[in-house]
Amino acid sequence: MPHARHFLVTLALLCCAPITFAQSPGPARVTTLHIAHDATTTPVAEVLQQRLTRRSPITVHTSGTPEWDTGLLILLHLPATAGKIAELAQSTGFNLPGTKTQTFAEGFTLKSFTHKKGQALLIAGAGARGLLYGAGELLRQLRHDPDALRIPNLDLQSAPAYRYRGFSTNQGGTMRKITGARAWTEAENAEDFLDYALAGANCFYTGREGGAFHDRVKAFGCMSITDARPNQHAAAFPEDWRAGGLEGWEGKDWVCPSIPEARAAVMAQWEADFPARAQHDIFRMYAGDPGGCRDERCAPWGKTFVHLCEDVAKIWLKSHPNTVVLIANQDLSNDGDAAIFDYLNAAPRPWLTGLAYGPGSNALSDYFRDEQREDLLQYPAHGWVNRYLAETLRALPKQQYIVHYSDITHWISAQYEVAHPEPNVVKAYGRRTFHARPKAFYDIFHAIMPFSEGDIIYSEGHHDEFHQYLWNRMLWNPQRSLDDLLSEYGTLYFGEEAAPLMAEALLQLESSLESPLDTNPGIDRYYGLVKDAGWKMPPHFRNNNYRWLLHMEKAALDKYNQLKLRQERNIENEVRRLVCAARDTGAYGALQSARNALATYKETEDMKLLREEARVCGEEADRLFGVRNPGFFKLDNSLRSLDSLIPLLDQALAATNRDTREQAFAKTLERIDAPTRPGNIFW
Numbered sequence: 001m002p003h004a005r006h007f008l009v010t011l012a013l014l015c016c017a018p019i020t021f022a023q024s025p026g027p028a029r030v031t032t033l034h035i036a037h038d039a040t041t042t043p044v045a046e047v048l049q050q051r052l053t054r055r056s057p058i059t060v061h062t063s064g065t066p067e068w069d070t071g072l073l074i075l076l077h078l079p080a081t082a083g084k085i086a087e088l089a090q091s092t093g094f095n096l097p098g099t100k101t102q103t104f105a106e107g108f109t110l111k112s113f114t115h116k117k118g119q120a121l122l123i124a125g126a127g128a129r130g131l132l133y134g135a136g137e138l139l140r141q142l143r144h145d146p147d148a149l150r151i152p153n154l155d156l157q158s159a160p161a162y163r164y165r166g167f168s169t170n171q172g173g174t175m176r177k178i179t180g181a182r183a184w185t186e187a188e189n190a191e192d193f194l195d196y197a198l199a200g201a202n203c204f205y206t207g208r209e210g211g212a213f214h215d216r217v218k219a220f221g222c223m224s225i226t227d228a229r230p231n232q233h234a235a236a237f238p239e240d241w242r243a244g245g246l247e248g249w250e251g252k253d254w255v256c257p258s259i260p261e262a263r264a265a266v267m268a269q270w271e272a273d274f275p276a277r278a279q280h281d282i283f284r285m286y287a288g289d290p291g292g293c294r295d296e297r298c299a300p301w302g303k304t305f306v307h308l309c310e311d312v313a314k315i316w317l318k319s320h321p322n323t324v325v326l327i328a329n330q331d332l333s334n335d336g337d338a339a340i341f342d343y344l345n346a347a348p349r350p351w352l353t354g355l356a357y358g359p360g361s362n363a364l365s366d367y368f369r370d371e372q373r374e375d376l377l378q379y380p381a382h383g384w385v386n387r388y389l390a391e392t393l394r395a396l397p398k399q400q401y402i403v404h405y406s407d408i409t410h411w412i413s414a415q416y417e418v419a420h421p422e423p424n425v426v427k428a429y430g431r432r433t434f435h436a437r438p439k440a441f442y443d444i445f446h447a448i449m450p451f452s453e454g455d456i457i458y459s460e461g462h463h464d465e466f467h468q469y470l471w472n473r474m475l476w477n478p479q480r481s482l483d484d485l486l487s488e489y490g491t492l493y494f495g496e497e498a499a500p501l502m503a504e505a506l507l508q509l510e511s512s513l514e515s516p517l518d519t520n521p522g523i524d525r526y527y528g529l530v531k532d533a534g535w536k537m538p539p540h541f542r543n544n545n546y547r548w549l550l551h552m553e554k555a556a557l558d559k560y561n562q563l564k565l566r567q568e569r570n571i572e573n574e575v576r577r578l579v580c581a582a583r584d585t586g587a588y589g590a591l592q593s594a595r596n597a598l599a600t601y602k603e604t605e606d607m608k609l610l611r612e613e614a615r616v617c618g619e620e621a622d623r624l625f626g627v628r629n630p631g632f633f634k635l636d637n638s639l640r641s642l643d644s645l646i647p648l649l650d651q652a653l654a655a656t657n658r659d660t661r662e663q664a665f666a667k668t669l670e671r672i673d674a675p676t677r678p679g680n681i682f683w
Contacts (some may be wrong), residue, residue, distance in 0.1 A: 028119065029148040030071035035062045041076035044135050044584075047194060048074070055144045055540045068117035074138075077124040078131060079103075088115075089122055089397050096126050097157040106202065107135030107159030110141075112152075120153065128221030129202055139494055148539055152241075152548025152680060160479070164403050164454025166203035166225060166282075167196040167468050169213070171626055172461020178627035179618075188625060190216055192462065199469055203282060203456055210278025223281035225456060229291040230305070230312045231257045233266050235648040252290065258297040259306050270312055277317040282324045282456070283316050284405070285309050288331025289360050289368055302329065302336025306343050313351040324353045328405055330360035331368040341395040346588065346604075348399060355396065356501050357389065358405030358458060359415040362572075364388045365547055367415055384418070385444060389451040403456035408471055409464040411435050411513060416444050423676035424517040424639045428561045429631045434463040434550050436509040442482045443469055445474050465547070466506065467643030488599040494548060495541040498533040505529040505551060512558065517639075518565045525554040546625040550633055553617035559630045560610040561639065566606075568640040571597055572672045575645060582652075583665045595649045599640055611635060639676060645680060 007378050007632060033080040037045035049060045064082055066073055077089035097107035108130040111122045123138060125131025169192040171184045177416060190213065193204060206224040211547065217224055231243060233255045233393045241262040243254040245555040255262040287305045298304040307328065313325050329340055359366025364376060364384040376387055393402060407415040457471060469489055473480070486506060515522055522527035530551045534542060540549060578594035584589030645668060652664035
């Protein structure tokens with residue numbers, strides 16, 4: 001079970017997380033508003049102005065002084081500032097969330113009030129991040145009419161439940177390679193960052209050397225993360241330095257740190273590398289996935305790894321002294337894990353903040369693990385998802401804690417993979433693709449998060465944008481229901497009328513990951529839900545809405561693949577009938593008819609229309625935001641691999657004796673009745 005101190009901290013955070021609302025007399029409709037800000041709050045004012053005018057044709061003014069000759073005045077306020085804005089803010093008597101002795105570091109307040117000169121709304125943040133989060137909450141509370149904004153009376157305070165809420169503004173290199181999508185502009189990268197930051201994120205991957213994106217993240221008071229694989233050596237090195245035991249990764253640039261010369265070279269590399277990196281707030285080192293050294297020289301790798309991390313961290317902390325340092329215990333043996341815990345408990349380790357628990361960290365899963373902790377399964381109903389987390393927290397000393405490094409980007413071959421993936425869907429889309437798992441991830445989050453101080457997630461592209469939003473909002477307040485979260489997401493990005501339909505569509509999308517493709521009525525249902533949502537979305541929501549286009553593209557692709565699979569199954573059934581006839585009657589002429597049946601597959605008119613719909617939606621989503629579904633580029637691949645039957649039938653036709661022909665018959669029927677082979681799931 002968790003440490004008592006951790007349970008109390010978690011309980012305190014949960015108690016402050018919910019948002020409480022005052023009774024509202026009804027929303028006000030405005031066509032003009034004014035944002036008053038000072039130099040410290042200018043970045044948030046600019047974000048609000050941009051986002052308020054994007055979906056409603058309203059007029060938004062900004063200045064350094066309050067102006068009342070508008071429909072509504074919005075005040076942006078931070079503590080310890082002076083001037084007219086601060087005086088007016090203080091006159092409202094607002095309070096930031098906190099206790100009698102402290103204000104919560106990332107909290108905010110939204111408070112509507114009436115002044116003798118007009119109506120106003122105060123957004124006050126405990127700091128730069130808190131102000132940004134308050135602006136995000138306002139944007140979620142707004143409702144957009146074609147000609148105005150509806151703004152409710154607000155009186156609320158909120159602060160996040162978890163210390164670390166890390167996300168990835170990541171277009172996805174492999175996804176771009178598969179789809180040929182265009183690269184994001186700097187402005188689009190910033191737009192993606194703001195989507196996550198406004199939802200509550202406080203930490204981002206910004207690149208090792210920094211740059212414009214790193215500077216933007218820092219300008220809003222957010223944290224950045226960088227990383228290293230401690231035995232990775234970028235320069236050329238002697239072959240006998242190469243790390244061992246890395247099946248499939250033998251040619252990579254990892255050296256064996258048990259070789260003194262190799263270790264010295266790596267340390268010299270980090271001495272030159274680390275001072276050149278930007279000022280990051282979090283530094284994370286990985287034991288695997290992939291990487292490390294797992295031959296006898298370094299066994300157990302966990303022991304070698306943690307001692308190596310200590311030396312690497314000392315180099316890092318010389319030029320980045322205030323950094324949070326985390327190590328990820330991925331791809332280790334049970335002895336390797338035990339060696340890390342023994343090392344941490346042997347003496348204080350002030351260089352280390354905590355353990356990053358990610359893909360391959362769970363000793364009850366075979367994902368990146370060759371052996372499991374079967375001793376922990378005496379009472380198996382507790383579940384494999386969090387049983388080892390409980391053991392990990394028990395084994396850690398009180399000075400260190402867990403920060404998750406969760407994979408929420410993949411649905412197969414993943415840390416939290418789908419239990420029974422539909423093989424035809426696997427083959428049609430692969431491992432990296434646009435999908436949704438609201439129920440599964442909601443349950444997984446609530447199973448794993450009580451053991452940690454937060455999560456800095458792992459992502460391989462923007463196809464997981466919905467998952468990142470869901471995770472983000474649960475890290476802020478884990479007490480909300482899934483229905484509430486789906487409604488919020490749908491309303492924010494699709495409008496209030498379309499939101500219920502898109503919530504159903506997301507749930508259906510999850511169900512279809514495991515339902516038999518050829519008989520799944522959910523394929524038509526999902527297509528209809530997304531199409532109907534498009535009709536209900538007002539123009540100012542539907543225009544330029546790449547999220548809706550991605551759903552529409554996926555819906556068309558699913559319907560296409562269902563029709564393709566049904567036709568391929570019919571062809572297989574005809575081939576089976578003819579082969580059985582040839583086998584049972586000796587009428588071997590039926591074999592040529594079976595061979596000819598394989599050539600009868602034809603893209604129907606309905607399929608052509610669906611292909612075109614998917615193409616148009618995909619190309620428009622690419623134009624708008626550089627995203628496409630890789631499934632479009634696999635439409636010409638046979639789900640049932642019909643071509644694989646050709647050599648078997650040719651073998652039967654060419655057979656000169658009964659035994660050879662009978663073997664060909666058996667292989668053909670066996671192949672027809674075999675499950676779908678997924679092919680290369682990574683592409």
